[in-house]
Amino acid sequence: MDHTEGRQGTSMPPSLPPGGRASLVTVDIVVLVVYFLLILAVGFWSMWRTKRSTVDGYFLAGKNMTWWPVGASLFASNIGSGHFIGLAGSGAAAGIGAIAYEWNGMLMVLMLGWLFLPIYIAAGVTTMPEYLQKRFGGRRTQLFITVLSLFIYIFTKISVDMYAGALFIQLALQWNIYLAVVLLLSITALYTVAGGLAAVIYTDAAQTAIMLAGSLTLMGFSFAEVGGWDALMEGYGNAIPSVRVPNSTCGIPRDDAFHIFRGPVNSDLPWPGVIIGMSIPSMWYWCSDQVIVQRSLAAKTLTHAKGGSLLAAYLKVLPFFAIMLPGMISRILYTDDVACADPEVCKQVCGNPVGCTDTAYARLVMELLPAGLRGLMMAVMIAALMSSLTSIFNSASTIFTMDLWKSFRSCASEWELMIVGRVFVLVLVVVSVLWIPVVQASQSGQLFIYIQSISTYLQPPVSIIFLMGCFWKRTNEKGAFWGLVFGLLVGCIRMLLDFIYPAPLCYEEDDRPAVLKYVHYLYFSILLSFITLAVVVAVSLATEEPKLEQISRLTWFSRFDPVEPKQQVFSVEQSTTTSEVITDQTRDMGVTGEQERSNGKTCHLREDSSSSVSSIHSQSRMMSALYWLCGMERRREEDDSPVTPPAPMEASISLEEKPRLRLIVNVNLMICLSVTAFIVGYWA
Numbered sequence: 001m002d003h004t005e006g007r008q009g010t011s012m013p014p015s016l017p018p019g020g021r022a023s024l025v026t027v028d029i030v031v032l033v034v035y036f037l038l039i040l041a042v043g044f045w046s047m048w049r050t051k052r053s054t055v056d057g058y059f060l061a062g063k064n065m066t067w068w069p070v071g072a073s074l075f076a077s078n079i080g081s082g083h084f085i086g087l088a089g090s091g092a093a094a095g096i097g098a099i100a101y102e103w104n105g106m107l108m109v110l111m112l113g114w115l116f117l118p119i120y121i122a123a124g125v126t127t128m129p130e131y132l133q134k135r136f137g138g139r140r141t142q143l144f145i146t147v148l149s150l151f152i153y154i155f156t157k158i159s160v161d162m163y164a165g166a167l168f169i170q171l172a173l174q175w176n177i178y179l180a181v182v183l184l185l186s187i188t189a190l191y192t193v194a195g196g197l198a199a200v201i202y203t204d205a206a207q208t209a210i211m212l213a214g215s216l217t218l219m220g221f222s223f224a225e226v227g228g229w230d231a232l233m234e235g236y237g238n239a240i241p242s243v244r245v246p247n248s249t250c251g252i253p254r255d256d257a258f259h260i261f262r263g264p265v266n267s268d269l270p271w272p273g274v275i276i277g278m279s280i281p282s283m284w285y286w287c288s289d290q291v292i293v294q295r296s297l298a299a300k301t302l303t304h305a306k307g308g309s310l311l312a313a314y315l316k317v318l319p320f321f322a323i324m325l326p327g328m329i330s331r332i333l334y335t336d337d338v339a340c341a342d343p344e345v346c347k348q349v350c351g352n353p354v355g356c357t358d359t360a361y362a363r364l365v366m367e368l369l370p371a372g373l374r375g376l377m378m379a380v381m382i383a384a385l386m387s388s389l390t391s392i393f394n395s396a397s398t399i400f401t402m403d404l405w406k407s408f409r410s411c412a413s414e415w416e417l418m419i420v421g422r423v424f425v426l427v428l429v430v431v432s433v434l435w436i437p438v439v440q441a442s443q444s445g446q447l448f449i450y451i452q453s454i455s456t457y458l459q460p461p462v463s464i465i466f467l468m469g470c471f472w473k474r475t476n477e478k479g480a481f482w483g484l485v486f487g488l489l490v491g492c493i494r495m496l497l498d499f500i501y502p503a504p505l506c507y508e509e510d511d512r513p514a515v516l517k518y519v520h521y522l523y524f525s526i527l528l529s530f531i532t533l534a535v536v537v538a539v540s541l542a543t544e545e546p547k548l549e550q551i552s553r554l555t556w557f558s559r560f561d562p563v564e565p566k567q568q569v570f571s572v573e574q575s576t577t578t579s580e581v582i583t584d585q586t587r588d589m590g591v592t593g594e595q596e597r598s599n600g601k602t603c604h605l606r607e608d609s610s611s612s613v614s615s616i617h618s619q620s621r622m623m624s625a626l627y628w629l630c631g632m633e634r635r636r637e638e639d640d641s642p643v644t645p646p647a648p649m650e651a652s653i654s655l656e657e658k659p660r661l662r663l664i665v666n667v668n669l670m671i672c673l674s675v676t677a678f679i680v681g682y683w684a
Helices: 026-049 055-059 067-078 081-094 097-123 126-136 142-174 179-224 227-235 272-275 278-289 290-297 302-315 318-335 343-350 356-367 373-406 416-440 446-473 478-500 519-541 566-591 593-619 621-629 633-640 660-683
Strands: none
Touching: 026 179, 026 356, 026 373, 055 179, 055 373, 055 416, 055 478, 067 179, 067 290, 081 097, 081 142, 081 318, 081 373, 097 126, 097 278, 097 290, 097 318, 097 356, 097 446, 097 660, 126 142, 126 373, 126 446, 126 478, 142 179, 142 290, 142 373, 142 416, 142 446, 142 478, 179 227, 179 290, 179 318, 179 356, 179 416, 227 318, 227 593, 272 278, 272 519, 278 290, 278 446, 278 519, 278 566, 290 302, 290 373, 302 660, 318 356, 356 373, 373 416, 446 478, 446 519, 478 519
């Protein structure tokens, strides 16, 4: 699910129907404890076997990951707890339409592996804002995207996933929602801070296995309970609640519930919007969002990165069967509760007058599964929450450290960057906890629904900037920056209108402004993309051409350009000479002693770091244990030896592939595209 998908669901319920709900027993608690021990064991194992004391080791797992953990991590990062709640709720409310987001994602993750990733690898970048800085020059576009990404992570992804997961835990364990969140965030932060991306990727792989085992088990129980496939196809259309608002469409299943492509004018997901308007935001998420791309950049070769994309694409077939169809079955089994259509009834059932379809998945878990398996499904929900949060924490930390911190501390040592990256994860944990009351206060569910539109209206301009930067050499910094500014301005205006004029309920008259009433948000996505594209092209053509160094190895057509060794030598020497240069310049210009001392501190951190670490280490065994936990102890030995210049462009993995392996992944690409075309065509 792209995070725009939540729009298709209804609101988040504050509670499940109390009647007949099973609670967790001792066996379930034992299963949960075993799950937590397993995840911690995997996390600590990955910490033992990876080098966490360098920037590449911590943020990119040493660029040594094989295809299967990369693919599993791509899938687990994408599947959050909001996915289980929202996608099953979408199925219960409106049929299979929202699965288009999933199958669209199959194509986009393949585009990442075959089109975008070779460019990022050739560029030798760690973060996506860093790519923009290299491609366009200057700092403003890089900083703009950095701040925007952090905003989207904190106020959309983290809040939605955390609320959905913590709510599920609260309902099953009867815990205080703060206790549930703080416990989960503590375990999550432990191996994210200590282990870096390697720990996140390996634990994601374990979480993927748990999620698939649990959700497919629940799918089996659901189909057995409803009576099989034919009973689902027939029963969904008849799942009409007994109490409805008279003379309205409330509670009546859609006629096109089993179609992905729906009417272009009046439907909830018009087919032209699904094909184009959905693809552009999805391209941002799968091809240029730090959370996703960072996993692929950690692969040891381009072929392994492509293999990871293929595995993720194949796994994306499963949520339709494992999450969405059980959500539709839940409507059949518990029609009056899950599909309630009268505000008063819904208020009694789940405390939410808007609707209770988002209770669909949780209802199946607590009603159908026997003891032990309920604990497994709780582990699945926690796995979905933790895998998403760890991915976001690690990627947000990478962006903050490498793009924001290094912008203002250009002489920062590797030790300093390691500290900052870890501390920022802890800051994110605190912000996440403080954000809970805001999410919880929105008991009407408006926040859960409308928070998705923040992503929907902010993604297309960013997608266009990356698309043009990667595939049109003439795009320059001014074109990219002003296209981004103008596109985001238009998107924010529509977003504000969406907040001011929420969509009416099924029994209310639609008196919203015409731009909301008649322009579907997927159509608006297309419009916004064309506006951004026009500004980028016009401004780029009207201003100077980009320099050669802003194109070489930074676009699809120049990715095989030879490396310029001079640039590499300069970047290596720069770290050792910047302090002297700054100090000499400040003396010549008559800068005050205080400023000079601060500059000296900034640039001499590398020299002082080993002595300071050694002294701290000698003072306290507890501190030395803490350094080991954070993977920092190896820095002491390395700091004593001189810095050896890397080979030119060593950081960028070679784009060369072994012919036999390349043939295997390309054949699999054709098979995967055929599978995608078949399932989309079958359900269209």
